[in-house]
Amino acid sequence: MHRTVPSLPLAPSMKVKLINAGFQVASDLTDMRPLQLCKEAGISQEEAVEVLQVLRDDGQPHQQRAATESLTALDLLHQEQALGSIVTFCSALDDALGGGVPVGKTTEICGSPGVGKTQLCMQLAVDVQIPVCFGGLGGKALYIDTEGSFLVQRVADMAEAAVQHCTLLAEDTEQRQALEELTVEKILSNLFLVRCHDYVELLAEVYLLPDFLSEHPEVRLVVIDSIAFPFRHDFEDLSQRTRLLNGLAQQLIQLATQHSLAVVLTNQMTTRVSNGQSKLVPALGESWGHAATQRLILHWEGLRRLASLYKSPSQMEATIQYQITVQGFRDAPDEPRTTPDSSAVSSPSGNHSKRPRMEDLS
């Protein structure tokens, strides 16, 4: 603890009094009692209590850091594997992501309107609740909706389909017991929704997240759908927008690691013209590209919906096909079946859609 008194976050007059009383370094003050300090520095008892409080608040993180031992990479690997991931019910996408959307990291989903970003987010909010004995996380979800596109009717459909899927997979007594509690009502009751109407409300919500997460420690997924919508208009000062977005990204990754949750953000696409050619690129600018740990881009190719893993520290770039059915986010019908030794949830009976694809009806 080598902090000098002048560097402490105190009022200058206070610091002058402390220095005049002979306190040069923060560690000189740590063992003082308030009455002692009050007499020696000539400050009131209230002020002495405050000075010691400030010292304790600022000192703790340093002390904590010194107290934790350094971790080996093997420890970190075990920790990461223990965190788990949230399946998407599209086995091709789960394989490309290395098991699913990872917990402890931020994942960004970009795509044009209508390609399936909100559908994937809703699916994840349901899938995070799959019981542990089925290979899920058994956790709750918080959905921060900035566009107003969260329609609970659709989530109820997906919840129903997920329950049916698990019913078909249940093999042993433990799973059957877990199934009895897994109802559509239970799934809906574990999904929290907040609607933010502009970026100030969104910033406020993220500041209130730590309190919410301590009240609900079982939350394993936070979705912000979408982070682009409130930030894409009435910002004359783009540098302020970049600063706010960076701040948000930092807060979210901190929350993701501290509370062991997966943070999923959706982003819109915009047109960029370069060399006379126009391309669709993720919105919010170049610097935002560095914000999330993983980036998934959903796009159309003719009639097919494709998902490309664009940026990931641990997985290879890959493009897979998916579809949106009545039941939710699923594999495209002609994808190869998964191997038998994958997790129970994304088993070979993954695609239960016996009903015709909606796209064929039009």
Added chain:
Amino acid sequence: MEWEQLDLNPRIIAAVKKANFRSAKEILCVSGPDLQRLTRLSKTDVQRVHCSVAAVVRKSKPVTALQLIRGECPVLEAGHRLSFACPVLDGLMRGGLPIRGITELAGESAAGKTQFCLQLCLSVQYPQENGGLNSGAVYICTEDSFPIKRLRQLITQQPQLRPDLPPALIRSRRFSDNIYIEHAVDLEALQACVSQRVPVLLKRGLVRLLVVDSVAALFRSEFQADEAVQRSRHLLAFSNILHHLSHEYGAPVVCVNQVTDVVDGPNPGRCDYGLVGSKVLPALGIAWANQVMVRLMLRRLAGQVQSDSRSSAPRKLEVVFAPHLPRASCLCGVWEEGVRGIPDDNSDLQPQGSS
């Protein structure tokens, strides 16, 4: 900024005031370390400032989806929709138009978009249990003048369109009195209309449906091809106002859009929304598409459909995207009493010829 509302030590509030912060927005837009530097407060004090200001800004606490589906939070989830006044069309839309959010209806000219809008202006005036919102509508015209004759015809034919409703109920509605017609000749007038006059009508509860016919006309005519950035900016500002009005007053917003021709093949710089083989796409590009929650396309098909010895050109109403709807479509015809969907099983009403 109501400082008394904040749950903070007066010493902290004094420090924040001294650093010249006047609004919650300013405080929330400053990061923790910056706030520490500007107010000379400690890290935990600054965290407390952010948390209590955020608590004041937050409009409502998180609710569960179960509460939503049970109808306990009507502000977030209305639990009902605005009916199209036709069971087939309502079936396609799982009940009708969502109460909050922008619904776009795109199509070529003479496809029937205005017919749909007029029908909605009448449907909104019925009570909630009959699929309406018990209120009037604002109709903003930017292209042609308002089709008043057609509206009168639709009003007299309401009993034919809604045989399920008691005639006394239909007679009791004063339809023309509750439709407010605005003409906007340029963007400035349009902006003034939606930011000044429409909010007054919404606040007084006189209207709960906003129709803009059409969005494309003014935005396409007032900007040159190379002014895409300015056009985007105006478009976003406009749609932002619509979005806020829709969510604050629980009023569906219907925007009619034109279409552009697709001259080249698939272009990676342009999003096709999976509409492969379509010769037209909704206008105004991806900037507008990002603001729309439900996108519908109306296409006029060749051939004829018959109904009681009357005939009409068939139309195909397709859901291009919506958060709660699959990509489906249905056929419909435009009759004297309005737009009626054609159920799939009615084979003698199938059109001859294809799109």
